[in-house]
Amino acid sequence: MTERYEAIVIGGGAAGLSAALVLGRARRSTLVVDGGEPRNAPAAHMQGYLTRDGMPPAEFLAEGRREIERYGVDLVRDRAVDVVPDGTGEFDVTLVEGRTVHARRLVVATGLADELPSVPGVAERFGRDVLHCPYCHGWEVRDEAFGVLATTPMSVHQALMVSQWSKDVTLFLHTVAEDELTADDLRRLAAAGVAVVPGEVAGLVVDDDRLTGVRLGDGTVHARSVLFVAPRAVPRTGLLERLGAELRETPFGSYPVVDETGRTTVPGVWAAGNAMGFSEQVVNAASGGYRAGAMINADLLFADLDAAVRV
Structure with a gap:
């Protein structure tokens, strides 16, 4: 027999657990399918979440799982490989292990993956002294010697942003040609005191398990202790x-078209967290999951009331 739930949440990060918490407290039978691939897994701590600033992401998620369990929410460590509408406005979800579960409503909180530049050492040190978000890590590395690895002309924006946390910033153009920088780019970089170094980056210099420099293809080494990518x-x-949701193109990939609650263009399906946008930090993801959970509860309530009236 296919197990039936009022709501299935696909993704067990901050967005998915927050949606499940709201649904569980609303007395909705809810299942969370957690593939165990949180975007912030490489980070030792998360910042900017009021009352949880500095908390390890793994600890945060473990506490979230304990909280949803108190309200009868089921959680399975698995991945959803397919979702099929059943023709009545509800859905059958197939998991990797072959199990099929049924949902009246869905929250897709599957997040995104970060594909790093293919420079030796970058992937190994990501989340430590190779960073991407100054709001996540800037305070912890403030006033250190920053490098910024340019992979598109938009990297100029990143270099300008991180200059808020250090006045010693070097932009390594890497795969960006000097003539791709506009006159405004050069004026702003000069005003911010950002040094610009042309040439491709060949790798990182690491001593005693700490980043100490950035090595160019010509062998030149620039002393740096932090590299933003x-x-x-x-x-x-x-x-x-697969469900036919409408997507919108952004500079950071294709994301679903959603309303203010995360409802997609597919009836009965909501998106939350990085599944709906690139810049959703943990606190934003949790908020988005909350909104989706509350709206799904209301949607189910009025659907049932309207069905009762028709009878």
Whole structure:
């Protein structure tokens, strides 16, 4: 027999757990399918979440799982590989292990993956002294010697942003040609005191498990203790695409078209967290999950009331 739930949340990060918490407290039978691939797993701590500033992400998620369990929410460590509408406005979800579960409503909170530049050492040190978000890590590395690895002309924006946290910033053009920088770019970089170094980056210099420099292709080494990079965002929107959700193109990938509650263009399906946008930090993701959960509860309530009236 296929197990039936009023709501299935696909993704067990901040957005998914927050949606499940609201639904569980609303006495809705809810299942969370957690693939165990949180975007912030490389980070030792998360910042900017009031009352949870500095908390390790793994600890945060463990506490979230304990909280939803108190309200009868089921959680399975698995991945959803397919979602099929059943023809009545509800959905059958197939998991990797072959199990099929049924949902009246869905929350897709599958997040995104960060595809890092292919420079030796970058992936190994990501989340430590190779960083991407100054709001997440800027305070912890303030006033250190920053490098910024340019992979697109938009890297100029990143270099200007991180100059808020250090006045010693070097922009390594890497794969960006000097003539791709506009006159405004050069004026702003000069005003911010950002040094610009042309040439491709060949690798990182690490001593005693700490970043100490950036090495160019010609062998030149620039002393740096922090390197900011801009990963290519790869949204995990496969399930939404299978369902026929409308997507919108952004500079950071394709994301579903949603209303203010996260409702997609597919009736009965909501998106939350990085599944709906690149810049959703943990606190934003939790908020988005809350809104989705509350709206799904209301949607189910009025659907049932309207059905009762018709009878």
